[in-house]
Amino acid sequence: MPQAEQINQDSALRGIIRSRRSIRKFKQDPVPPAVILDMLETAKYAPNHRVTEPWRFIYVSSETGKASLIKTFASFSKKSKPDMTEEKLQNxxxxLSCVPGFLLVVFKEDENERARDDDFAATSSLIQNLQLLAWEKGIGMVWKSGKILYDKDVHQAFGLQDNERFAAIIQTGYPDEMPKVKKRTPIKERFTEL
Incomplete structure (x- = not known):
């Protein structure tokens, strides 16, 4: 384990963490499933109390799979926003059709609230590990959330069990546009020493 004074302040990991961006515009080519699988093999080493490994993943990148996903998501959008115009629905x-791949992160919801919170935190840590590994390989991602993660019809469409829900819908692909850095609050403004 490295000592604090031995850690290089310009380490590769530090650079990856600080340079990572949420990507919303992608090139057309999807990330091959084998690449996603390889990154997940490393990302799974996230902190995970009792090593429950509550996660599983559905990767959608084929044209048929994407067409089905878009149909399901559009149906959800129309249901959740009944006043949505046909033009907005088509847009x-x-x-969605411009996104090369979707990684649906599913996690098992434990009956015990504390265990459920621990499992969601572990799954979120895995997702961040994945995003950093992807960034290192020149792959962009954006972590999507919202009401769709909890919708039972969407769960059913993707074969989720009653005790499962989505932790995230991660849009993924090779970046076509790099967003600018957003200002972050200096951490010393949010830091208390007792």
């Missing part, structure tokens, strides 16, 4: 579908 929504078009936006």
């Amino acid at each position: 929504f579908k078009k936006t």
Whole structure:
């Protein structure tokens, strides 16, 4: 284990963490499933109390799979926003069709609230590990959340069990546009020493 004074302040990991961005515009080519699988093999080493490994993953990158996903997501959008115009719905579908791949992160919801919180935290840590590994390989991702993660019809469409839900929908691909760095609050403003 490295001592504090031995840690290089310009380490590769530090650079990856600070340079990572949420990517919303992608090139057309999807990330091969084998690459996603390889990154997940490393990402799974996230902190995980009792090593429950509550996660599983559904990767959608084929044209048929994407068409099915877009249909399901559009149906959810229409249901959750009944006043959505047909034009807005078509724009929504078009936006989704430009995403090369979707990684659906599913986690098992334990009956015990504390264990459930621990498992969600572990799954979130795995997702961050994945995003950093992807960034290192020149792969962009954006972590999507919202009401869709809890919708039972969407769960059913993707074969989730009653005790499962989505932790995230991660849009993934090779970046076509690099967002600018957003200002972050200096951590000393959020730091208390007792």
